Amino acid sequence: MKYLFFCICCVLGLLACNQNKNYAPKPRGYFRLEFPEKAYQLFDSNAHYSFEYPQYAKMYLDSADGNRPNWYNLTFPAFNARLHLSYYKIDSKKKFDELVEDSRKLAFKHTVKATGIDEGLIEVKEHNVYGVFYTIDGNTASSAQFFLTDSTRNFLRAALYFNEKPQPDSIQPVVDFIKTDIDRMIKTFRWKP
Template identity: 40%
Template sequence: MFKNIFLAIIIFSLASCAKEPLPKPSGELRLEYPAHKYQTLVQNSPFSFEYSTSAKIFNGKKTFWYYVNYPNMKAKIFITYFPIKNDFNEHLKEAEKLVYEHTIKASSIDTKTFSYPEKKVYGNFYELNGESASNIQFYVTDSTRNFVTANLYFNSRPRPDSLAPAVDYIKKDMLHMIETFKWK
């Protein structure tokens, strides 16, 4: 009997030497967005452009200011318009100031200049990387009468890894806005 108890203890101790089970790591959320489709801004403003059918557009605080709202992504593009009245340089400095205010949190700022002389559309496109509050900004001007800025913001903490898929999706939409931008 003592031999049976001793044998049972050895068997139980060998069986209990297995590794402890560990919880499975949490999976990452896979985000899928709809295919890019566009509609034209139908407003009585001095400009027009195409924006995503996934977004809704609202009038802003001032005349010809708009919010392009992406409700499923908790994102907004703030579009502002300024008529140029011998103050082109001031508008340009203000647009660049809005971009470079984010240098505190941004790890880098990539600038791309664009020019569509046939449509009189000129400007800069800024991509802010890192934990910046705004991820993408641009300005569009005809350099004589009109100046428009656009800034992308998310209604969440700036987490670059988590927001990257949404930023990439909206970046394509913002580039399409620039490509289809027209002065009336």
């Protein structure tokens, strides 16, 4: 009797353990992003420039200490992102060279955490708009920066920041979405006389 009971327990134990279950942890999930439909409006205020920006973004004067006139922030509330716009009047060749070098240094300051920094030339000859666009890849605070100039009187620098801890894998779709808005901004950018 003991032998029969032992055999039945062994058979049941082997059958119970023979189920092929995979107990591997599931990969981390991310929120599904809902992007608004693209629609643009004209930014044309007392600044020395104008351009089109998305209707789902908000433009306001930068009120932080030490900021100058014509410094603006273009915020994307749905994405917790901000594009800082800094305008400078060029009064000499030396000032122009300093502004270009400062823009390059600020972009390459992210080299410590960046996996790559690409520079792209901006040329819209018919509207006298020139510059450089910096695409910064990796776990950095800023993923896109650029400057625009007419090379003689006006200079605008811009940097995109998120009010989040940088996580490139989850933020990349938003960066790509906002970069199309930045591209539209650059293509519609005009200097005022």
